[in-house]
Structure formats: C-alpha cells, structure tokens
Amino acid sequence: MAEKRRRRSPAAAAREREAEEKKKRTGGRHCPVCLELLPRLGGQAALRCAFCGAHAAPDRRCGKCHGDRVWEADSAAACAACGHHGSKVRVFAGQDWLTGKPPQ
Ligand SMILES: [Zn+2]
Numbered sequence: 001m002a003e004k005r006r007r008r009s010p011a012a013a014a015r016e017r018e019a020e021e022k023k024k025r026t027g028g029r030h031c032p033v034c035l036e037l038l039p040r041l042g043g044q045a046a047l048r049c050a051f052c053g054a055h056a057a058p059d060r061r062c063g064k065c066h067g068d069r070v071w072e073a074d075s076a077a078a079c080a081a082c083g084h085h086g087s088k089v090r091v092f093a094g095q096d097w098l099t100g101k102p103p104q
C-alpha cells in the first residue's frame with residue numbers, strides 16, 4: 001500500500017497552522033498568548049490564563065487593529081480581536097506606552 005500522505009510545502013503548512021492558531025486566539029475560549037484552553041467561570045471564559053499568567057489588558061491597544069481586546073503576559077502579548085501576537089513591543093507598537101505618554 002502506498003503511503004497516504006498529502007504533499008504540502010512547508011510554507012503552506014505554516015500558513016495552515018497560523019490560521020488554526022488565529023482561530024483559537026480570536027475564538028475567546030483559549031488564551032490568546034499561549035493558546036491553552038481558558039477555565040470557564042459562570043459560563044464565561046476567564047480573563048486570566050492559569051498556564052502562562054496572561055491576562056486581559058483593556059487599557060492597552062493593539063498596534064494592528066487598535067482594538068482593546070489585548071492580553072499581556074510577562075513579556076508577550078496578543079490581541080484577541082485580530083490575532084496579532086508576539087512581544088509586547090510588537091503588539092503594542094504604535095502606542096506611546098514605552099515612553100509613558102498617555103494614548104492620544
Ligand atoms: Zn496563556
């Protein structure tokens with residue numbers, strides 16, 4: 001029997017994984033930073049991740065979609081609205097949080 005394996009380029013596989021991760025990040029049931037399933041409290045997903053310690057940071061803004069559904073952990077951050085993720089500097093880029101200036 002021939003091995004049943006679909007040939008996919010690494011780039012296509014990476015794109016697929018990205019799409020899969022984005023679905024989790026923006027679905028509201030997983031931590032947008034580490035993608036672990038969030039505990040549910042009273043029918044609502046918790047706004048803090050027990051795995052990586054990330055939590056919702058409504059006073060921050062996403063550098064990509066400018067929404068406020070961003071989460072932050074120690075050094076990483078992610079946006080639960082558009083799926084933007086990475087280091088805090090990257091996710092909150094375009095904001096003056098680094099210099100301590102209030103958002104315009
Ligand atoms: Zn997490």
Ligand SMILES: [Zn+2]
Nearest residue numbers: 062065079082
């Ligand atoms: Zn965003």
